[in-house]
Amino acid sequence: MYDVKMASRAELEGLLRELGQPAFRAGQIERWLLRGATDFTEMSDLPASLRSALAERCEISRLCPLRRSESADGTVKFLWELFDRETVETVVMQYQHGNTVCISTQVGCRQGCAFCASTRGGLRRNLSAFEMYDEVLMSGRESGLKISNVVLMGIGEPLENLDNVLGFFSLLGRKDGLDIGMRHISLSTCGPEGGIERLAEHKLQLTLSVSLHAPNDELRSRLMPVNRKSGGVEKLVARCNAYREATGRRVSYEYLLADGVNDSDADAEALARLIRGSDAHVNLIPLNRVDGAMLEPSPPQRVESFKRTLERRGVNVTVRRRMGADIDAACGQLRMRAQNSQSGGEKP
Numbered sequence: 001m002y003d004v005k006m007a008s009r010a011e012l013e014g015l016l017r018e019l020g021q022p023a024f025r026a027g028q029i030e031r032w033l034l035r036g037a038t039d040f041t042e043m044s045d046l047p048a049s050l051r052s053a054l055a056e057r058c059e060i061s062r063l064c065p066l067r068r069s070e071s072a073d074g075t076v077k078f079l080w081e082l083f084d085r086e087t088v089e090t091v092v093m094q095y096q097h098g099n100t101v102c103i104s105t106q107v108g109c110r111q112g113c114a115f116c117a118s119t120r121g122g123l124r125r126n127l128s129a130f131e132m133y134d135e136v137l138m139s140g141r142e143s144g145l146k147i148s149n150v151v152l153m154g155i156g157e158p159l160e161n162l163d164n165v166l167g168f169f170s171l172l173g174r175k176d177g178l179d180i181g182m183r184h185i186s187l188s189t190c191g192p193e194g195g196i197e198r199l200a201e202h203k204l205q206l207t208l209s210v211s212l213h214a215p216n217d218e219l220r221s222r223l224m225p226v227n228r229k230s231g232g233v234e235k236l237v238a239r240c241n242a243y244r245e246a247t248g249r250r251v252s253y254e255y256l257l258a259d260g261v262n263d264s265d266a267d268a269e270a271l272a273r274l275i276r277g278s279d280a281h282v283n284l285i286p287l288n289r290v291d292g293a294m295l296e297p298s299p300p301q302r303v304e305s306f307k308r309t310l311e312r313r314g315v316n317v318t319v320r321r322r323m324g325a326d327i328d329a330a331c332g333q334l335r336m337r338a339q340n341s342q343s344g345g346e347k348p
């Protein structure tokens with residue numbers, strides 16, 4: 001069976017051609033899927049014969065909520081089961097400026113960052129454009145919250161699934177769907193080889209966040225293996241500067257603070273030197289403890305001192321507020337726990 005939500009627009013048009021139908025029918029089908037249709041019989045503007053031909057050949061997969069946890073601060077986290085029994089996580093955070101959904105872009109991750117739970121089982125597969133769209137649609141529906149912003153900061157590396165991510169952006173921006181435009185989207189990346197350059201070509205008005213986490217190659221390569229393959233921190237910053245030039249959009253660096261690892265004042269000085277001359281923003285993230293990672297969050301005084309050192313060097317810096325800490329809302333933790341309990345013989 002062919003799953004329409006795993007298909008690209010071109011594949012869907014191909015299928016319609018085989019069925020002797022014009023290409024515009026693909027847009028009609030998409031419009032139904034954008035509204036969450038689960039059955040071809042609902043698609044009342046398609047000829048009845050096409051509806052039954054589609055039902056014979058295709059399925060419409062959907063995300064099934066496996067787990068849901070809610071934090072005292074209003075953060076809601078979902079673990080979804082996909083059509084092939086794989087799982088991904090989505091988090092909804094309530095902010096003053098609107099509700100934000102943090103979505104996964106891949107099932108698992110191949111980046112191997114030392115501090116991250118998402119990468120433990122490696123990469124299983126990419127998510128399709130519609131699966132990502134459904135994370136947003138379904139989280140809104142299941143939580144009863146109106147979603148105004150989307151961040152690609154969940155499981156996976158979005159720039160290694162760029163085609164589907166671009167398809168997802170066009171679904172998200174459709175006026176007949178959720179109508180969430182580029183200025184309401186942030187994409188977070190560890191900066192794999194060629195990724196930032198490819199994204200820059202599209203000149204999107206989204207916010208690019210780059211996971212830096214260390215001011216030099218020795219440390220960054222230890223925490224993030226991608227650093228060795230992509231040419232090091234100097235090159236990464238140069239790519240971000242070029243991205244800023246090409247798109248006119250200010251880049252944001254994420255820097256998580258791990259006790260005694262990357263949080264000294266000397267590290268802050270080195271970070272300020274590394275990004276000097278750019279108008280980039282630095283977002284400091286207190287580390288979330290992950291089982292087995294052997295890293296501890298920096299104490300609050302250290303975070304403050306790191307921040308002040310950057311400020312003295314004229315760096316634009318904020319500390320990210322922790323959301324949903326009591327429900328394992330950090331990247332990949334719910335999925336990891338669910339898998340661990342499954343392999344322990346327990347039913348999820």
Ligand code: SAH
Nearest residue numbers: 115116153156157188189190211254287288
């Ligand atoms: N692959 C992308 C997006 C997913 S990770 C990237 O690397 O940016 C989203 C953000 O969460 C990244 O900045 C990542 O470094 C951070 N992160 C992962 N594990 C974390 C942890 N235990 N504590 C704090 N931040 C973490």
